[in-house]
Amino acid sequence: MTPGAVPLDLAGLGFEQGAHLLLRRALERVPPGGRVAVRGTDPALPAHLAAWCRHEGHTVRPAPPGEAPVRAHVRRGDAAPARWAGAERAGGPEPGRAAGRAPLHWGLAARGALVEAGGPVVPFTLTERDQVWTDLAPRLYRQAAAAQWDPLTAVPWEADFTLPDEVEAAVVQVMTYLVENEQAALVIPARLLVQVHPHFREVLQLLAVQAADEARHVEVFTRRALLKDGRMGTSSAGGRASLASLLTEPEFSLASFLLSVLGEGSFLALLSFLERHAPDPVTRRISRLVHQDEARHVAFGMGHLEHRAGVDPRLRGRLRAAVERRHDALAGTAGLNRDVSDALVLLAAGSWEPAAIARGWHAVQRLQAEMDQGRRHRLTRLGFPDDEAAALSALHTRNFM
Numbered sequence: 001m002t003p004g005a006v007p008l009d010l011a012g013l014g015f016e017q018g019a020h021l022l023l024r025r026a027l028e029r030v031p032p033g034g035r036v037a038v039r040g041t042d043p044a045l046p047a048h049l050a051a052w053c054r055h056e057g058h059t060v061r062p063a064p065p066g067e068a069p070v071r072a073h074v075r076r077g078d079a080a081p082a083r084w085a086g087a088e089r090a091g092g093p094e095p096g097r098a099a100g101r102a103p104l105h106w107g108l109a110a111r112g113a114l115v116e117a118g119g120p121v122v123p124f125t126l127t128e129r130d131q132v133w134t135d136l137a138p139r140l141y142r143q144a145a146a147a148q149w150d151p152l153t154a155v156p157w158e159a160d161f162t163l164p165d166e167v168e169a170a171v172v173q174v175m176t177y178l179v180e181n182e183q184a185a186l187v188i189p190a191r192l193l194v195q196v197h198p199h200f201r202e203v204l205q206l207l208a209v210q211a212a213d214e215a216r217h218v219e220v221f222t223r224r225a226l227l228k229d230g231r232m233g234t235s236s237a238g239g240r241a242s243l244a245s246l247l248t249e250p251e252f253s254l255a256s257f258l259l260s261v262l263g264e265g266s267f268l269a270l271l272s273f274l275e276r277h278a279p280d281p282v283t284r285r286i287s288r289l290v291h292q293d294e295a296r297h298v299a300f301g302m303g304h305l306e307h308r309a310g311v312d313p314r315l316r317g318r319l320r321a322a323v324e325r326r327h328d329a330l331a332g333t334a335g336l337n338r339d340v341s342d343a344l345v346l347l348a349a350g351s352w353e354p355a356a357i358a359r360g361w362h363a364v365q366r367l368q369a370e371m372d373q374g375r376r377h378r379l380t381r382l383g384f385p386d387d388e389a390a391a392l393s394a395l396h397t398r399n400f401m
């Protein structure tokens with residue numbers, strides 16, 4: 001045998017049965033120019049060896065008769081296989097770290113994968129990391145995945161309670177309102193998700209879990225609404241106009257601002273109010289569970305907008321314009337469904353006694369003040385001066401979402 005050649009015995013294995021795996025493995029263990037001495041009994045071996053080596057950039061020659069049973073010598077080619085010429089890593093050397101920009105030809109390749117040239121271009125519209133990113137995304141995704149709850153077992157659906165008819169109707173009305181808001185909150189992250197380049201996978205994962213959260217919210221509020229009488233309440237044109245205006249905001253950061261920072265931010269106060277004034281254990285429990293999820297949605301929106309405001313000084317001007325545009329578009333609409341505001345007063349009052357209604361009325365005033373404070377606080381965190389934060393909070397939809 002030629003000195004220095006690595007021996008490889010294929011026994012009866014042919015190239016149509018996987019012999020090339022063994023040969024490739026042997027070639028990986030010699031340097032370019034190094035040799036593998038191949039033995040094997042498959043009759044088609046010389047022809048298959050020649051074709052495979054030509055394709056892979058190696059050379060082969062028959063072994064001299066004196067070297068039998070060695071049948072051929074394969075010399076490892078100098079260049080990498082032609083298939084990987086022009087290939088590039090999808091992102092830098094650390095697969096955990098997203099690149100600043102993800103080219104469309106990386107397509108659906110895993111972050112960090114060696115991407116063969118010549119694949120399809122997939123037209124994702126959000127390809128810049130700063131358009132979608134927050135460093136919180138990986139941690140928030142892990143928290144979200146760990147905090148999923150099962151609507152069937154997490155809520156005491158079998159609890160024994162009967163409410164006065166008008167109180168039950170107030171619960172049903174609030175639940176009906178919540179369902180339409182949750183449906184908007186489900187559709188929006190799902191629409192944003194499909195625009196994001198999958199290189200920024202933690203953002204996609206988080207948006208996917210957020211949509212799954214909203215699916216559960218739709219389920220539990222629907223189920224509570226139908227629990228006793230099997231009927232839903234009313235849906236006002238003004239409420240639906242407010243939600244429709246959320247759906248038409250096409251830009252990722254602006255949609256995230258209107259939905260998560262202003263809308264879901266206001267809902268945190270509403271859900272706390274409902275937990276506090278819930279007349280039954282089912283309403284109390286679902287308000288609490290949903291609040292936990294919403295806090296995460298708000299954290300994601302805030303994290304993203306803080307990140308983007310840090311790299312784009314014009315962002316705040318665009319956020320302000322988005323609030324003003326939406327306010328103008330909704331100026332001719334009624335805002336919050338009156339049936340909903342009446343129901344909130346009754347839930348906080350607990351009865352129709354005039355003194356109780358006065359307490360309920362004040363509780364709803366306090367709720368609206370709390371929502372306003374929360375919005376102003378978040379706007380200040382995004383870098384708006386106090387007076388501008390107050391003005392923008394005041395322009396937020398009266399529908400809360």
Ligand SMILES: [Fe+2]
Nearest residue numbers: 182185214217
């Ligand atoms: Fe929700």
Ligand SMILES: [Fe+2]
Nearest residue numbers: 185264294297
């Ligand atoms: Fe949400």
